[in-house]
Amino acid sequence: MGDNQGRQLASKWAKTAILLSHSSIAPHIPPTRRFTANNLRSMLDTHQMVVVKPVVGAGGHGVIKVTRDGDGYTYTYYSQTKRFASFAALVGSLNNQRKGRAYIIQKGIYLATVDGRPIDYRVKYVKTDSGWVYRAIVGRIARKGLFVTNLCRGGTLVSAADGISRSLSSAQVGEKKRKMRELTVLSTNVLEAKYPGIGQLGFDYGIDKQGKIWIFEVNTRPQ
Template sequence: MGEQQGRQLASKWAKTAILLSHPSIAPHIPPTKRFTANHLRSMLDTHQMVVVKPVVGAGGHGVIKVTRNEGGYAYTYYAQTKRFASFGALVAALNKKRKGRAYLIQKGIHLATVDGKPIDYRVKYVKTENGWKYRAIVGRIAKKGLFVTNLCRGGTLVTAAQGISRSLSSGAVAEKKGKMRELTVLSTGVLEAKYPGIGQLGFDYGIDKSGKIWIFEVNTRPQ
């Protein structure tokens, strides 16, 4: 039988909502809301930095970092940053980028960095005839000047151990990898109970500057 392609679940919102229902997983998910102007305003007031991304999408396409400071607002899309004096101008520009597509707003996380470049982690977990198995646990370092780490956007692949050592410390490797594995197993159980038939999952994790692990999203068609 081998590895299973399995059921697809495209909606980031649906997967996030399911994981938020579990008390041990929820603290590791950044606050997330559907994109509306009111939600954007309140989340910027609370967090100052958010990430706005399509409900359905992959490869870093359409992912925008939005910030608020004393001088107004700004968004960064790939390497381009635009500034806005008013909230209304920011929303108009984001709506133009969205082109009517459903988006999410997620609290921005200040990721640990390697040589000043953010790093996150991909854990690929697949179902085989002998149960769920790990296929990869790797780090992805963003291309200089970008905040997205996707390899198709110029990100660099390293082992998870190398990434954790270089961004935190070598002494943190076993603990952080262990925690990612624990969250992967827990989350897979929750998702499989709700959506029987899923056969492969790609977890995108981030570790912030204080060492806390965050789940950014889970893909059912991991690249």
């Protein structure tokens, strides 16, 4: 019984919009808007810290953390941080980085950490001849100095249980893994109803410092 490569859906915006339509999933998705200067200003006014990322992309490429700090702004791309005195200068620099590509803006989440490094989780869910099965539930700890956790950017792979224990507490392991599985099944049902033929899904989850689980994105070609 082989894994089903399945239908591909590259647009992060399309997948996010579908999941936001479900009342039980929507509270677990950070507020997300298309990238425009007005939306960026509004999101920074509301949340102070946001993440902007390409609508189509993988491996953490192009993902930028933007913060409003007093009268100025900063953005962090990999380990490089730039500071801007004006919003116009910030937008100009972001537009240079985007190179005309479509981006989305997502509320920044203050993730629980391991030794001061953010950790998130990847759940790989695959359709086989006998139905959907889990292929992996793992944690990814960011390389020191980075906010992205991608393994191709130097992130460290750990078991989900180890990651939850070290970033929250061992008492929360069972509950958090159950909730990620529950959201995975529910989200898969919603996505499959809209896009019949999908066969592989990689869910990127974060758990914030208060223990809330967030869905950052869903990949139809998970690495």
